[in-house]
Amino acid sequence: MGGNKNKWIWLAIGGILLLIFPFILTLPFPRHLMIMIFLYASLGLAWNMIGGYAGQISLGHAVYFGAGAYTSTILLMKLGVSPWAGMLVGGALSVGLAFIIGYPCFKLAGHYFAIATIAIGEIAQQWMLNWDWAGAAVGLTLPILPESLINLEFHTTKAPYYYIAFGIFVLTIWVTYWIDRSKPGYYFKAIKGDLEGARSLGIDVARYKFYALALSAFFTSICGSFYAQYILFIDPDSVFPLMLSIIVCLIATLGGVGTVWGPVIGAFILIPISEFTRIQFGGGGKGTDLIIYGFLIMVISIYQPFGVIGLSKLLRKKEST
Amino acid sequence: MYSAEIILQTIISGLLMGCIYALVAVGLCLIWGLMEIVNFAHGEMLMLGMFTAFWMFTLYHIDPIISLPLCMVILFFIGVATYFIVIKKILKAPFLAQILATFGLGIFLRYLAQFMWTPDYRMIKNPWLAGRIGFSGIFVGIPELTASIITILSFILLYWFINKTEIGTALLATSEDREAASLMGINSDKMFALGWGMGAACLGVAGALMSNFYYVFPEVGFPFALIAYVAVALGGFGSIPGSFIAGIIIGLVEFLSGLFIVPAFKYTFVFIIYLLVVFIRPQGLWGRY
Amino acid sequence: MALLEVQKLTKRFGGLVANDHIDLQVNEAEIVGLIGPNGAGKTTLFNCIAGFYPPSGGTVRFKGEDITGLPANEVCLLGIARTFQLVRIFKDMTVMDNVMVGAFNRTNLAARAKKKTLEVLDFCGLSPKKSMLAGGLTIADKKRLEFAKALATEPSLLMLDEAMAGLNQTETGEAIELVKKVRQSGITVLLVEHVMEVVMPISNRVVVLDYGKKIAEDAPEKVIHNEEVIKAYLGDKYHASRRAH
Numbered sequence: 001m002g003g004n005k006n007k008w009i010w011l012a013i014g015g016i017l018l019l020i021f022p023f024i025l026t027l028p029f030p031r032h033l034m035i036m037i038f039l040y041a042s043l044g045l046a047w048n049m050i051g052g053y054a055g056q057i058s059l060g061h062a063v064y065f066g067a068g069a070y071t072s073t074i075l076l077m078k079l080g081v082s083p084w085a086g087m088l089v090g091g092a093l094s095v096g097l098a099f100i101i102g103y104p105c106f107k108l109a110g111h112y113f114a115i116a117t118i119a120i121g122e123i124a125q126q127w128m129l130n131w132d133w134a135g136a137a138v139g140l141t142l143p144i145l146p147e148s149l150i151n152l153e154f155h156t157t158k159a160p161y162y163y164i165a166f167g168i169f170v171l172t173i174w175v176t177y178w179i180d181r182s183k184p185g186y187y188f189k190a191i192k193g194d195l196e197g198a199r200s201l202g203i204d205v206a207r208y209k210f211y212a213l214a215l216s217a218f219f220t221s222i223c224g225s226f227y228a229q230y231i232l233f234i235d236p237d238s239v240f241p242l243m244l245s246i247i248v249c250l251i252a253t254l255g256g257v258g259t260v261w262g263p264v265i266g267a268f269i270l271i272p273i274s275e276f277t278r279i280q281f282g283g284g285g286k287g288t289d290l291i292i293y294g295f296l297i298m299v300i301s302i303y304q305p306f307g308v309i310g311l312s313k314l315l316r317k318k319e320s321t
Numbered sequence: 322m323y324s325a326e327i328i329l330q331t332i333i334s335g336l337l338m339g340c341i342y343a344l345v346a347v348g349l350c351l352i353w354g355l356m357e358i359v360n361f362a363h364g365e366m367l368m369l370g371m372f373t374a375f376w377m378f379t380l381y382h383i384d385p386i387i388s389l390p391l392c393m394v395i396l397f398f399i400g401v402a403t404y405f406i407v408i409k410k411i412l413k414a415p416f417l418a419q420i421l422a423t424f425g426l427g428i429f430l431r432y433l434a435q436f437m438w439t440p441d442y443r444m445i446k447n448p449w450l451a452g453r454i455g456f457s458g459i460f461v462g463i464p465e466l467t468a469s470i471i472t473i474l475s476f477i478l479l480y481w482f483i484n485k486t487e488i489g490t491a492l493l494a495t496s497e498d499r500e501a502a503s504l505m506g507i508n509s510d511k512m513f514a515l516g517w518g519m520g521a522a523c524l525g526v527a528g529a530l531m532s533n534f535y536y537v538f539p540e541v542g543f544p545f546a547l548i549a550y551v552a553v554a555l556g557g558f559g560s561i562p563g564s565f566i567a568g569i570i571i572g573l574v575e576f577l578s579g580l581f582i583v584p585a586f587k588y589t590f591v592f593i594i595y596l597l598v599v600f601i602r603p604q605g606l607w608g609r610y
Numbered sequence: 611m612a613l614l615e616v617q618k619l620t621k622r623f624g625g626l627v628a629n630d631h632i633d634l635q636v637n638e639a640e641i642v643g644l645i646g647p648n649g650a651g652k653t654t655l656f657n658c659i660a661g662f663y664p665p666s667g668g669t670v671r672f673k674g675e676d677i678t679g680l681p682a683n684e685v686c687l688l689g690i691a692r693t694f695q696l697v698r699i700f701k702d703m704t705v706m707d708n709v710m711v712g713a714f715n716r717t718n719l720a721a722r723a724k725k726k727t728l729e730v731l732d733f734c735g736l737s738p739k740k741s742m743l744a745g746g747l748t749i750a751d752k753k754r755l756e757f758a759k760a761l762a763t764e765p766s767l768l769m770l771d772e773a774m775a776g777l778n779q780t781e782t783g784e785a786i787e788l789v790k791k792v793r794q795s796g797i798t799v800l801l802v803e804h805v806m807e808v809v810m811p812i813s814n815r816v817v818v819l820d821y822g823k824k825i826a827e828d829a830p831e832k833v834i835h836n837e838e839v840i841k842a843y844l845g846d847k848y849h850a851s852r853r854a855h
Contacts, residue, residue: 055417115554119547120592123588123589127586127589129585181720183723189700189707189711194700197700201763202683202687202712203683289432290432291429291436294425294427294433295429297428301411301414301418301419301421301422302410305415305417
């Protein structure tokens with residue numbers, strides 16, 4: 001069947017286009033836009049691992065983003081550790097967090113789990129707002145270091161940031177792809193499909209829920225560390241807010257939960273819209289964004305819970321009948 | 322360390338605020354117990370209740386005490402409308418959709434309010450209920466005291482309605498076994514709508530009462546909703562009296578931990594209660610399951 | 611040594627005794643039927659053996675090992691697979707993927723799981739439908755899928771909970787053939803059934819439960835003439851009227 005081959009060809013073309021993109025459009029804004037798209041797509045993909053595949057709805061995912069951002073930043077500022085190492089430490093910390101949060105909370109049935117994640121998200125933000133050593137409400141401004149790969153800071157051009165973000169994006173897609181085809185992925189889907197049924201087939205539900213959350217937390221955290229290095233300023237409101245948790249969830253849901261390309265599609269649709277409304281409505285854009293996000297989440301859940309991918313499958317079915 | 326008066330003051334303040342939490346929790350419990358759907362927009366509906374009272378006062382000079390029945394009715398209709406427009410369509414939807422639908426609604430309402438009414442904190446100036454009464458060094462705000470009394474009365478009224486009237490019994494039947502109830506001629510659709518209406522009406526009452534002494538702003542509802550979730554879990558899934566008492570207990574714990582431990586972390590304690598309940602006694606103190 | 615040995619198994623739910631000191635033995639390559647009127651405690655017994663809840667008393671031994679109270683997933687790993695009366699298929703996944711989940715019980719490699727899955731699908735007659743979404747199957751096919759999933763976990767003992775309920779004549783015939791094929795392939799079967807035409811022809815032995823207690827255990831032909839069994843199903847008056855003749 002030519003379908004699969006076609007898919008690889010399209011992927012290759014897309015990949016090449018994305019790789020040479022910074023050389024076609026050399027202005028900073030398009031690069032920034034693509035960096036944001038890659039970042040949010042990765043975040044959406046990461047959320048998808050626990051929310052889309054394993055069916056455990058986390059509404060407080062920002063906690064891992066913030067953990068990654070703060071860990072790598074603090075390690076850099078207090079101990080001079082390279083952000084790359086900081087990223088990995090942040091990732092490990094987030095996995096630890098996932099364990100502490102997940103193990104108790106996974107015993108909770110769906111609603112209770114979602115509530116717990118909202119509460120944890122809020123509490124984490126509150127703690128960070130009050131933790132003076134970590135900057136409290138003022139936040140942390142990253143030191144301006146000489147431009148280099150080790151320092152993960154670039155000042156003259158966004159191009160290196162672009163490629164790093166692209167790298168993270170490709171990595172997250174690849175991991176999702178692996179999950180989709182492997183034992184953990186099948187087990188995640190089984191847990192989402194029917195918990196008791198999954199158990200009766202030999203699945204250690206608690207353990208696999210944790211694996212899903214750990215994977216998800218790790219990649220979310222990496223994105224957080226990258227964000228810190230890109231923006232060079234973090235505070236509880238930018239890395240721990242509810243809004244981030246919402247957007248991440250929306251991206252995956254809009255595109256199609258439980259699929260490899262769903263969150264990617266979601267990010268490619270949502271982020272440009274969000275960046276443009278920010279420009280249009282200026283400062284007040286913050287609120288308007290969220291009105292639309294809230295509305296979108298509602299509409300998607302009611303009419304097409306399987307997102308854009310679900311919609312396209314439906315349309316294709318209609319065509320063939 | 323702290324004088325007996327301060328401790329007693331804190332306890333009383335906690336109990337009074339707890340009554341508000343209790344009523345909010347009861348509204349949530351009604352809906353949750355009836356159809357196992359969690360209203361993640363609960364806090365925002367409370368916020369709407371508060372804003373309704375606020376605008377009644379600011380635009381039409383109707384005092385919150387007078388507008389209370391009106392707030393109740395308006396929120397009742399908002400609840401019913403929510404049921405027909407949103408909830409009915411997701412009754413059979415996948416779990417993700419059920420959570421996200423009300424969650425999305427909450428976000429939508431919150432930021433719409435922020436857009437229309439700005440994030441500014443508003444306060445009703447000089448309502449009829451104002452001032453405080455004191456005895457032996459303890460001061461109790463009159464609005465807070467009245468609010469507690471009215472919430473307790475509302476709860477009693479609600480309890481009577483559910484347990485002693487025919488419609489109430491129909492509600493109970495639907496919540497226990499929807500199919501069996503419909504086999505007996507009870508229209509579950511109407512029951513669900515009624516449940517949502519009543520759940521939202523509780524928020525109308527609570528909102529009107531709170532507008533007497535609490536700041537009104539778009540994000541106000543969120544902490545109350547969180548506390549309501551914890552209260553329903555603590556009180557026991559499906560138990561309305563349980564949620565009420567749990568709400569009061571949480572008010573106490575919140576205020577006392579705010580006094581004895583750093584105020585900034587008081588929600589952490591509420592959440593710890595939540596975790597403890599769900600682990601040690603998942604059916605809550607008075608729960609059905 | 612018996613494959614499965616249940617001794618004095620008791621399960622209480624509050625004040626209700628669902629299983630009362632039940633003894634049960636299943637030998638390798640047997641097909642044992644478990645019957646009894648509604649509410650006799652058959653599914654409860656299943657759930658206790660398979661690890662869905664721990665029994666209140668008694669022991670369960672499998673291949674000589676004590677497995678009493680082990681959680682369901684561990685029981686499956688040890689070699690006991692079960693189906694559910696109300697099928698627990700993964701309706702948003704394809705038939706093939708459903709069975710893959712079961713196949714991963716014995717391997718970590720997707721390729722091996724896939725091979726096993728295709729074998730099982732073929733065995734159960736589901737190969738033509740392997741790319742269909744499980745939610746869209748007919749009841750008979752859903753039951754077949756439930757069966758296939760359990761089979762893919764490579765059990766030594768397969769426990770079927772009312773697998774024939776809701777099937778028509780043809781479908782029931784096919785299901786019986788499938789159970790016989792399973793036994794031929796070396797897997798022992800314990801089945802709970804309501805449909806007498808199914809249990810009697812294929813079982814080596816039949817165990818009868820009533821009100822939580824075991825009231826009879828014998829070859830099928832003998833069990834249907836057992837007075838206690840008749841009384842359990844048809845009540846005292848019938849029994850009395852028979853005696854009067």
